[in-house]
Amino acid sequence: MVAVLAASAVATVPFVPAAAAQQQGKVLRVALTTGIDHLNPFTAQLSAATQVGRFNYEFLTLPSAEDTQPTGGVAESWKTSDDKLTWTFTIRQGMKWSDGKPVTAQDPAYTFQRMLDDENARTANGSYVSNFASVSAPDDKTLVIKTKAPQSSMTSLDVPIVPKHIWEPIKDLNAPSTDEMAVVGVGSGPYLLTEYKKNEFVKFKANKDYWRGAPKVDELQLLQFKDAEAAVNALKQGEVDVINRLTPTQFDALKSEKNITTNKAPGRRYNELIINFGVKNVVDQPIGDGNPILKDLRVRKAIAQAIDTESIVQKVMNGYGQPGTGVVPAIYKSYTWTPSDAEKTKFDIAAANATLDQAGYAKGPDGIRVAPGGAKLEFRLVGHSNRPFDQRTAQFVGGWLKDIGIGVKQELVSDDEVDDRTTAGNYDLAISGYGTSPDPDYALSLNTCAGRPNAQGNGGSSATFFCDPRYEELYKKQLTEFDPAKRAEIVKQAQAVLAGEYVDVVLDYDNVLEAYRSDKFASFTKQPQPDGAILEQSGYWGVYGATPADAAAAGSEDGGSNTGLWIGIGAVVLVVLVGGGVLLGRRGKSADDRE
Amino acid sequence: MTEALSSLDQPSALVDPDERRGGTGTTRFVLTKIGEALASLVLVVVLGFFLFRMLPGDPVRTMVRDRPTDAKMMAELREQMGVDKPLLVQFWDYITGLLTGDMGQSYILRQPVAGLIGERLWPTILLVGSATVLAILLGLWLGIRAAWRRDSTFDRAQTGIALTLWSVPQFWLGLILLVATNGLFPSRGMHSPDVEPGFFSEGLDVLHHLVLPCLTLLVVFYAQYMLVMRSSLIGEMNSDYLTTARAKGLRDELVRRKHAVPNALLPTVTLIFIQFGMVVSGAVSVEAVFSWPGLGQLLYTSLQGPDLPLLQGVFVVLAGAVVVMNLFAELLYRVLDPRVRTA
Numbered sequence A: 001m002v003a004v005l006a007a008s009a010v011a012t013v014p015f016v017p018a019a020a021a022q023q024q025g026k027v028l029r030v031a032l033t034t035g036i037d038h039l040n041p042f043t044a045q046l047s048a049a050t051q052v053g054r055f056n057y058e059f060l061t062l063p064s065a066e067d068t069q070p071t072g073g074v075a076e077s078w079k080t081s082d083d084k085l086t087w088t089f090t091i092r093q094g095m096k097w098s099d100g101k102p103v104t105a106q107d108p109a110y111t112f113q114r115m116l117d118d119e120n121a122r123t124a125n126g127s128y129v130s131n132f133a134s135v136s137a138p139d140d141k142t143l144v145i146k147t148k149a150p151q152s153s154m155t156s157l158d159v160p161i162v163p164k165h166i167w168e169p170i171k172d173l174n175a176p177s178t179d180e181m182a183v184v185g186v187g188s189g190p191y192l193l194t195e196y197k198k199n200e201f202v203k204f205k206a207n208k209d210y211w212r213g214a215p216k217v218d219e220l221q222l223l224q225f226k227d228a229e230a231a232v233n234a235l236k237q238g239e240v241d242v243i244n245r246l247t248p249t250q251f252d253a254l255k256s257e258k259n260i261t262t263n264k265a266p267g268r269r270y271n272e273l274i275i276n277f278g279v280k281n282v283v284d285q286p287i288g289d290g291n292p293i294l295k296d297l298r299v300r301k302a303i304a305q306a307i308d309t310e311s312i313v314q315k316v317m318n319g320y321g322q323p324g325t326g327v328v329p330a331i332y333k334s335y336t337w338t339p340s341d342a343e344k345t346k347f348d349i350a351a352a353n354a355t356l357d358q359a360g361y362a363k364g365p366d367g368i369r370v371a372p373g374g375a376k377l378e379f380r381l382v383g384h385s386n387r388p389f390d391q392r393t394a395q396f397v398g399g400w401l402k403d404i405g406i407g408v409k410q411e412l413v414s415d416d417e418v419d420d421r422t423t424a425g426n427y428d429l430a431i432s433g434y435g436t437s438p439d440p441d442y443a444l445s446l447n448t449c450a451g452r453p454n455a456q457g458n459g460g461s462s463a464t465f466f467c468d469p470r471y472e473e474l475y476k477k478q479l480t481e482f483d484p485a486k487r488a489e490i491v492k493q494a495q496a497v498l499a500g501e502y503v504d505v506v507l508d509y510d511n512v513l514e515a516y517r518s519d520k521f522a523s524f525t526k527q528p529q530p531d532g533a534i535l536e537q538s539g540y541w542g543v544y545g546a547t548p549a550d551a552a553a554a555g556s557e558d559g560g561s562n563t564g565l566w567i568g569i570g571a572v573v574l575v576v577l578v579g580g581g582v583l584l585g586r587r588g589k590s591a592d593d594r595e
Numbered sequence B: 001m002t003e004a005l006s007s008l009d010q011p012s013a014l015v016d017p018d019e020r021r022g023g024t025g026t027t028r029f030v031l032t033k034i035g036e037a038l039a040s041l042v043l044v045v046v047l048g049f050f051l052f053r054m055l056p057g058d059p060v061r062t063m064v065r066d067r068p069t070d071a072k073m074m075a076e077l078r079e080q081m082g083v084d085k086p087l088l089v090q091f092w093d094y095i096t097g098l099l100t101g102d103m104g105q106s107y108i109l110r111q112p113v114a115g116l117i118g119e120r121l122w123p124t125i126l127l128v129g130s131a132t133v134l135a136i137l138l139g140l141w142l143g144i145r146a147a148w149r150r151d152s153t154f155d156r157a158q159t160g161i162a163l164t165l166w167s168v169p170q171f172w173l174g175l176i177l178l179v180a181t182n183g184l185f186p187s188r189g190m191h192s193p194d195v196e197p198g199f200f201s202e203g204l205d206v207l208h209h210l211v212l213p214c215l216t217l218l219v220v221f222y223a224q225y226m227l228v229m230r231s232s233l234i235g236e237m238n239s240d241y242l243t244t245a246r247a248k249g250l251r252d253e254l255v256r257r258k259h260a261v262p263n264a265l266l267p268t269v270t271l272i273f274i275q276f277g278m279v280v281s282g283a284v285s286v287e288a289v290f291s292w293p294g295l296g297q298l299l300y301t302s303l304q305g306p307d308l309p310l311l312q313g314v315f316v317v318l319a320g321a322v323v324v325m326n327l328f329a330e331l332l333y334r335v336l337d338p339r340v341r342t343a
Helices: A002-019 A047-056 A106-117 A228-236 A248-255 A297-305 A309-316 A349-358 A388-403 A415-424 A441-445 A469-480 A484-500 A551-556 A563-594 B002-018 B023-053 B059-064 B071-081 B087-099 B113-148 B153-166 B170-180 B199-237 B240-247 B252-282 B284-289 B295-304 B308-336 B338-342
Strands: A027-032 A061-063 A070-072 A075-080 A086-091 A132-139 A142-147 A191-197 A201-206 A219-224 A260-275 A321-323 A378-384 A407-413 A429-435 A504-517 A521-523
Touching: A027 A228, A047 A191, A047 A201, A047 A219, A070 A075, A106 A132, A106 A142, A228 A248, A228 A504, A228 B170, A248 A260, A248 A504, A260 A297, A260 A388, A297 A349, A309 A321, A309 A388, A309 A504, A349 A388, A378 A388, A378 A415, A388 A407, A388 A429, A407 A415, A415 A429, A441 A469, A441 A484, A469 A484, B023 B087, B023 B308, B059 B071, B113 B153, B113 B199, B113 B252, B113 B284, B113 B295, B113 B308, B153 B199, B170 B199, B170 B284, B199 B252, B199 B284, B240 B252, B252 B308, B284 B295, B295 B308
Parallel strands: A027 A219, A378 A407, A378 A429
Antiparallel strands: A061 A070, A075 A086, A086 A142, A132 A142, A191 A201, A201 A219, A260 A429, A260 A504, A321 A504
8 A cells, every 4th residue: 555655656756847847927035044923914013924924014104215314105205293292294205005905094094003992903903002002094195193202213113014905804813814815915015925834934925016116026035944054955956046044153154155156244143141139129138149259340350351352252152252341232223333542442451460469359279369358259151052152252351351260150041941031130140142133222221220120020131120211211211312313322321331331342233145047047245235134124125126027038947957867866766766666565465476 | 533443443343263262352452452542532622721821821912923013903803813712612613623524723723623623734744754754664673683683793882872862852953954955945834936847846856845854853853763763673583483493593683684674573573653643742842953844843833822722722633643653553562473462
């Protein structure tokens, strides 16, 4: 029975190429290495899924490709009232949903109102509307949003705008039907969803009526890969066209490949070493078991002086990063803090030693410094055991701190234990990091008093447990400052205050490492320009701007050239596989005959 | 469960006439084994809940990692996910849900766990099932040959190859095959996005995708069948009844096939059943390498969270499969081998 099945498989294999023949047209195939939870833009949370929403739906406004400054989407223009509490958006005329209905102010009004009314609609992007007081659409051209307090992120709300006429009749946003094409198949973005094979791929067709103009490729495919090495292999063999999230090793290996172009871009993540300065929860009760010696600013300063961020970039990141300064990564140029000479903490082991000497921490016979009370300067360093960055960084930090008479005990543990321990304050030093948004508010909010966990140890999103009145004031001020230049100045000041307290040392900003088939695609729109990322963007610019290489070359590349070969190999392999079974069955029969 | 019971009654009724101590012995044996299996299942369910709750980490923080959120949203998520309730209440909800087939809701994917497992079951059965069947055929065939020509070059070579392949890490072997076949077979998933619709073309597309992951599993799986078959046949080979058979003038090949192999098959049959329960979990790394949308990959996803309801759902299903298959193996062994009944 099995032998028959397997034999029929062998017999049918040669017909596969006809069925699986490469589609001719211009197809862009992107390797996804993260999962998709939902297509429903209200509930989709995983990063690949939010990307699907970005392609399928236009935003009210979005960060520009050039410099991530707000640019128009569904809204053509916008203005705010003098008290910065009322926002009036003028809706672009002539935009259409893919079912032909016009896009009006009713659509964004409905989208935001639904998020205010329906808990499920807040699942993915709820934080953007938590400060909204009201949303209305006095006419089809005008959207008015009133906020409870000034909110500077109003021009970069990362919320896909959905068609009211499709979504209004849907009562339960958690219903599985909200992931089906009948619902998510109506969009207004550059690419429209056409097919979704769960856990495998998503297909889009180019939106010919897209208001910015139709994309240059006809079809977009997102193919899911669980294994990064397998994805890299697929790029080499032409099964996919673009891939991101490469490791430095993979990136270096791809550099020398023919027909592949690599792209290194500034990333929106920062890595930091957080220092437990005697952390407290949101009601100012001390929590955790941090070493009290670290309450001494001079010790923290010495630690910061002993860390060579340049070496971290060169030796840990293989050069694929930039040394860190503040919590806004260098990709967001206008908000990045560049310390003055006076503010800068230079890598200087001698100076760090001098700082500790002056503070009265003398070296003991074993080279480890001792506090006046007799306690040794020995700290635990918590990090993620599965991250090469943490492993290498922990070694370097341990070495440098040893040079200034501080002992380090590495405690590399699981992601969740790192989360647990850093949330509960059970660490001395810890390697941490965050991804940030184009608007600096998020990066700054990670270090506000309110971000600390509550008395039950829940609810916090604080990176450092920082709580400083000067910082709080600057944080509030930047939120209500709408002059970009002035706001940038305040944002930088806030980062300087944070750095001056040495509660963390920003180690580096990781580069985004990507690669694409240059034989199939000539260029992509990068964000920011000219040296930004292709896929890791806030928006859809990369795939929207994908320009195929010479069409003839792209079409003939890998369609049927090696199909004959694989038919042969496939057949041989299957024959070998089932050989045992077939033979066993046949022999059995002949034995019966002979008996 | 009733279905399993009735199908079990059948063979035990058949062997009854041979049973010296009468029917009660068999019934008691069957009931005892089923009772043991049920007890194991209950333990699995309870352990599955409390064991994973001992993992460090706050599921809500895990979920919102790297995304802008505020305290209010996190509280809402906590409530939606039910993790704000006391542990015992959560346990009660879990048990009562499980009895009605509701395995809870995945934290990360926000879908019912039972549905997620259901849609992943078929791809795994296809992959692991075909690899196992082929591995059994290949393993038994090679094992019989190797044992019959014990200590020959063939035997030593086959045993060496089998032991080597058995110890090769599956994900590594998978990657090697991917690179070595140089794009002849798809490297990911079960379906190609470019396939023309139609039962025939789609079926062929799945077969095309199946080749590499199936081959990887087969290469690793077949070794144990070969080695067990080989050693149990070698055990039989010195038996008196084979000497008798040969003395009757039967040809060597006939002696092997009609007399030695059937007796030596017993340990292998048990192994096959026990392995059927275990193989699903054995597919984890292969499914990850080839992005095969099966249960193993779901387990891999659930561990990354960790997504507790999903993790315990997959755990219960996998452990349950082992328990049930073990039960079958024990019952079947009694049917196949009279010595177990009299012992």
